[in-house]
Amino acid sequence: MKVHDIAHARAGDKGDISSISVWAYDPKDYPLLKAQLTAQRLKDAYPKLLRGEVVRYEIDHLHGLNFVLHNALEGGVNTSLNLDSHGKSFSYLILGLEFELETT
Template identity: 70%
Template sequence: MSEIGHNARRLIRDIAHARAGDKGNTSNISVWANDPADFALLKAALTPERIKRTFPALIKGRVTRYELEHLSGLNFVLEEALEGGVNRSLNLDSHGKSFSYLILGLPIEEH
């Protein structure tokens, strides 16, 4: 098997940790490589386009990615992604606190 095949079984959670927060209907999820050596892989795996494309029904707005290269961190800002936010959402988790695991649950290789 190629390394691609090997990576296909690995999740973002195997190389990174993350935390989600909310402001209104906007979610932000910071994702940090456990090992700086994996930051390039993390950056290649988690493009804003991929995240927007993977959860089209959830993320209605723009996805912006900020990079903190020296800390091996990425910060994703997902607009209109909290089903109306804490004011409106009927999701049990109306703050989207659990959404860090939406990202961590993704396979490193998309296909």
């Protein structure tokens, strides 16, 4: 199962910081999202892209996670030659990660 099977994402940016929010479609899937989608998991999955600090904020009452990706936009919209200077593709990379389902 991939993250996009149980959640959707939105992206935003400010300067050289990208902010990606991941929202569970169904509240019952939020614990799986929360347990397996960690800041370290993102850094391990994309070490060449996420070179700065990654901070995760939990928004439990809305069943969502917000990831703040520091130094992720090669300087930001006004200074980067990156084709995705807003960081929108980070949401697609996160949604493409696979989950391990627990068997009981």
